[in-house]
Amino acid sequence: MNQPQDIIAEISGTSQSFRSGFWMKRIPVLHNVTLxxxxxxxxxxxxxxxxxxxxxxxxxxxxxKPFEGTVRINGHDAATPEARALIGYLPERPYFHExxxxxxxxxxxxxxxxxxxxxxxxxxxxVLTSVGLLQAAGMELRRYSKGMLQRIGIAQALxxxxxxxxxxxxxxxxxxxxxxxxxxxxxRLSHEGRTIFFSSHVIPDVETICDEVALIQQxxxxxxxxxxxxxxxxxxxxxVAFSGISLAQAEKIATFQSIREMPDGIxxxxxxxxxxxxxxxxxxxxGARVLWVTPLRPSLESLFEKGTQ
Amino acid sequence: MKPHWINVVRATGxxxxxxxxxxxxxxxxxxxxILVFGAALLAAQLTHIQPERLLIDLGLSGIxxxxxxxxxxxxxxxxxxxxERRTIHLAxxxxxxxxIFLLGKFTGLSGIIALNWLLLSxxxxxxxxxxxxxxxxxxxxxxxxPTLFLALIxxxxxxxxxxxxxxxxxTFSTPSLSVIFSFGxxxxxxxxxxxxxxxxxxxxxLPASLLNGxxxxxxxxxxxxxxxxxxxxLPFGFQEAAGIFIYGLALISMFLAATGLLIRxxxx
Numbered sequence: 334m335n336q337p338q339d340i341i342a343e344i345s346g347t348s349q350s351f352r353s354g355f356w357m358k359r360i361p362v363l364h365n366v367t368l369x370x371x372x373x374x375x376x377x378x379x380x381x382x383x384x385x386x387x388x389x390x391x392x393x394x395x396x397x398k399p400f401e402g403t404v405r406i407n408g409h410d411a412a413t414p415e416a417r418a419l420i421g422y423l424p425e426r427p428y429f430h431e432x433x434x435x436x437x438x439x440x441x442x443x444x445x446x447x448x449x450x451x452x453x454x455x456x457x458x459x460v461l462t463s464v465g466l467l468q469a470a471g472m473e474l475r476r477y478s479k480g481m482l483q484r485i486g487i488a489q490a491l492x493x494x495x496x497x498x499x500x501x502x503x504x505x506x507x508x509x510x511x512x513x514x515x516x517x518x519x520x521r522l523s524h525e526g527r528t529i530f531f532s533s534h535v536i537p538d539v540e541t542i543c544d545e546v547a548l549i550q551q552x553x554x555x556x557x558x559x560x561x562x563x564x565x566x567x568x569x570x571x572x573v574a575f576s577g578i579s580l581a582q583a584e585k586i587a588t589f590q591s592i593r594e595m596p597d598g599i600x601x602x603x604x605x606x607x608x609x610x611x612x613x614x615x616x617x618x619x620g621a622r623v624l625w626v627t628p629l630r631p632s633l634e635s636l637f638e639k640g641t642q
Numbered sequence: 643m644k645p646h647w648i649n650v651v652r653a654t655g656x657x658x659x660x661x662x663x664x665x666x667x668x669x670x671x672x673x674x675x676i677l678v679f680g681a682a683l684l685a686a687q688l689t690h691i692q693p694e695r696l697l698i699d700l701g702l703s704g705i706x707x708x709x710x711x712x713x714x715x716x717x718x719x720x721x722x723x724x725x726e727r728r729t730i731h732l733a734x735x736x737x738x739x740x741x742i743f744l745l746g747k748f749t750g751l752s753g754i755i756a757l758n759w760l761l762l763s764x765x766x767x768x769x770x771x772x773x774x775x776x777x778x779x780x781x782x783x784x785x786x787x788p789t790l791f792l793a794l795i796x797x798x799x800x801x802x803x804x805x806x807x808x809x810x811x812x813t814f815s816t817p818s819l820s821v822i823f824s825f826g827x828x829x830x831x832x833x834x835x836x837x838x839x840x841x842x843x844x845x846x847x848l849p850a851s852l853l854n855g856x857x858x859x860x861x862x863x864x865x866x867x868x869x870x871x872x873x874x875x876l877p878f879g880f881q882e883a884a885g886i887f888i889y890g891l892a893l894i895s896m897f898l899a900a901t902g903l904l905i906r907x908x909x910x
Contacts, residue, residue, distance in 0.1 A: 351909060352909065391731070394735040395734075395735065396731055396734050396735055396910065397909070397910075414737030414738075414739075415737075417735060417736060417737045417738075418736075418737045420735065422731075422732065422735040424728060424731050424732060427732070428727045428728055428729055429729065429732075430657055430660075430661055430729060432660055432661060432664050433657065433660070437657075440653070441653050441654075441656075441657050442732070442736065444649045444650060444652070444653035445650055445653060445654075445733055445736040445737075445738050446736050446737065447646045447649070447736075447737055489732070
């Protein structure tokens with residue numbers, strides 16, 4: 334029997350619209366969105382720019398109230414102080430008061446979170462150490478690099494030790510090293526037992542670290558569930574690399590999905606598992622030297638493309 | 643332990659205070675006030691009858707203009723900057739209510755207005771004392787005047803009122819429109835007696851009723867203007883002074899309460 338999932342955040346039948354133009358006409362942004370975020374999961378929220386990711390996040394962190402439906406965090410309405418006390422939030426491309434130092438910024442957000450000055454003083458070195466910014470504590474934020482700003486953003490989100498972290502495009506605008514650092518940090522925070530919900534339009538970021546994924550398009554959830562279910566949806570293919578025979582000879586041995594010549598040999602993709610055995614046999618019989626055989630799982634990118642079509 | 647809302651007001655106020663303090667515009671306004679002081683000193687030296695009164699009159703004008711400019715110009719961008727840079731999103735994702743956040747922002751602005759007022763008042767009194775001493779006058783009778791002291795307090799109150807009014811306008815309009823609204827209302831507000839006078843001259847009619855209505859509804863900034871009281875050192879009565887004080891506080895509270903109601907509904 335399946336255990337009922339422990340849900341930390343629940344978005345039910347939520348629609349949102351914004352007033353725009355001279356007549357303040359309502360423009361719908363989210364349409365009847367329903368989403369359940371399991372506790373202690375790393376939840377990736379994928380969508381193209383303008384799909385409604387940030388709007389949904391604003392509902393989740395209680396900055397806005399939904400036009401229709403409910404958003405609940407641990408059973409509390411998301412707009413209540415009880416719900417907001419449970420959440421650590423990093424906005425997309427965070428902008429902070431740049432005249433403050435890292436330490437002053439954390440003091441400010443600590444006070445807003447209801448922490449006592451003693452608690453803030455004790456907590457600041459801990460969170461700065463966890464994001465690797467202890468040395469930059471006294472530096473004004475205007476001197477921080479983009480990666481450092483992202484990390485101080487995560488530090489302020491972690492300051493009050495929230496159970497639920499909501500990160501809006503945490504890897505946006507970072508170089509590969511910065512992206513790797515943030516990915517590792519998210520995994521570390523997840524291992525500490527926190528629930529992490531993060532939005533992204535960069536698929537490999539989600540693929541690498543998420544347990545659960547939801548895909549949003551034009552304000553509607555297209556699909557949602559454990560990442561394994563997504564990856565199992567596509568066809569499994571196998572890449573075979575070999576040398577010692579020509580491309581023309583290889584094409585006579587089997588039907589490949591794709592084949593291309595490389596400086597060190599030939600790489601070909603075999604469509605089904607059944608075809609792998611016969612293809613390898615044929616290659617060996619014709620005197621080819623097999624370099625490697627790699628199963629290729631479908632990328633989330635291909636599934637994303639399918640979903641958005 | 644202090645209640646959470648007090649900590650929020652203090653923390654937000656401190657960040658806002660530091661933010662405005664770094665604004666170059668503030669220093670230009672203070673410089674302008676110092677130039678007015680210089681002009682006042684020059685004018686006083688060219689006058690033979692009660693030169694110290696001229697110095698104080700012009701000096702008070704400098705403080706009023708500088709306080710008003712800071713209140714209107716800094717107040718108009720107070721919320722706009724937070725919304726534009728989206729720093730308000732981070733603040734409101736914490737267990738903080740919008741009206742309390744706004745109160746914190748206004749506290750920071752008030753701190754800047756008060757600091758400017760304190761420095762300029764001290765400079766004016768010091769300048770007047772030096773001038774009096776150099777002219778062989780009794781320093782005590784020139785600067786230790788209850789009328790002058792109350793006039794300075796009322797100027798502070800006027801600037802705070804202008805600040806609260808500008809923040810109110812900034813919740814539903816752009817910074818430039820907020821400046822225009824506040825400045826316009828200030829201009830009418832310092833002339834409410836003239837509005838009533840014009841209504842009386844016109845006689846019973848719709849335009850006269852409209853003028854009287856305007857004079858009744860708009861904040862009467864002329865109550866805070868020292869006018870000839872300081873010039874002739876005419877004392878304020880207790881009831882009158884308390885009345886002006888309560889009037890100012892009531893208007894500030896009213897504008898802040900209205901701003902709090904508006905910001906609850908605003909899409910950010």
